[in-house]
Amino acid sequence: MSGQEISPNTGKLCQMGCSAGSRSKASFDWVRNITSKKNRLEDFEHLGSYIFALLWNMSKGRLPKPIIEDITGFCNSTLIPRMNYAAKDRATSQIWGNYTVRVGADDIEFDCVPMAPPSGFMAYNYSRGTHNEKCPHKYALFWTTARTYGSEEGGHFFIADYGIRIKQSDNSVVGWKPTDFHGTTLSVKGPTDESDSHQIGMSIVTPVRLLKLWEKYQQEQITADNVEAILVESDDYEEE
Incomplete structure (x- = not known):
């Protein structure tokens, strides 16, 4: 048997x-997430920050x-920085921006509105067993944008x-x-199922590692010597 690690999670995140x-x-x-075709990359990132x-x-x-109030306070x-790909300097704390919804x-444009918190995840048929995790803000959000499963097919x-x-x-x-123990119920759709059934969503949540690195970035203390220590420290914090 090879030494390849098998992930307990299914789907894509x-x-x-x-x-x-x-x-x-x-x-x-x-x-x-995309490293080729510059125009396609920029379109993808703009649309991501819009949604x-x-x-x-x-x-x-x-x-x-x-x-x-909790997430805004954080x-x-x-x-x-907020999630604003259009900002000229994305490493600044610009709160306001514009986004377009089709x-x-x-195309409906919203001008001078609060942009989303800095980090999030998009998920496709993703599921994970019972777990909890540290987060620099008390609450997190997720939005199920599409689901073709029947209620009896799990994935709740x-x-x-x-x-x-x-x-x-x-x-x-x-x-x-x-920090509460949470997870996803089993789905009748297996990880290799090629059917059209799907569940798609997105979440607003910030990894502890991101905040740790941002704090050091603000203090202009990020160097090749201390980056590894920062990441190890944040790993230990997340696993408490």
Whole structure:
């Protein structure tokens, strides 16, 4: 048997927005999910920051005040950059920006609005067993944008600390505490299933490693000698 590690998670998970870079080349910068075809890359990153801005601004108008105040307070207190790919200097704490949403054949532009927090994830048929994790803000959000599974086909979200299951559905948003034990129920769709059934969504959550690197970046203390120590420290913190 080979030494290849088998992931317990199924589906795909893609980080969006700001990133701490790879362990071998840590840097505070925009994620690089696509490395070729410059125009395609820029279009992808612009659209990514737009959809997260849409989620954030809809959440600000609909979710309980303590959730929004918690995440906003984290952004304001750390001055960590928002998810705004159009900003001339993406390593600054610009709160306001513009984004465009296409509805049918029409483009609707929102000007001078709060951009999303710095980091998030997009998921396709992603599931993970019971776990918890550290996060620099108390609450996190996820938005299920599309689901073709039937309710009986599983893939639902649960929070074990409270003994509750949240049935997934199109256009539904959940706020939860990452420090609570949570996960996804089993789905009838296996990881190699090539059918058209899918569940797609996105989340607003900030890795501890990103904040640690941002703090050092602000203090102009990031060097080749201390990057590894920063990342090891953040790993230890996340696993507590």
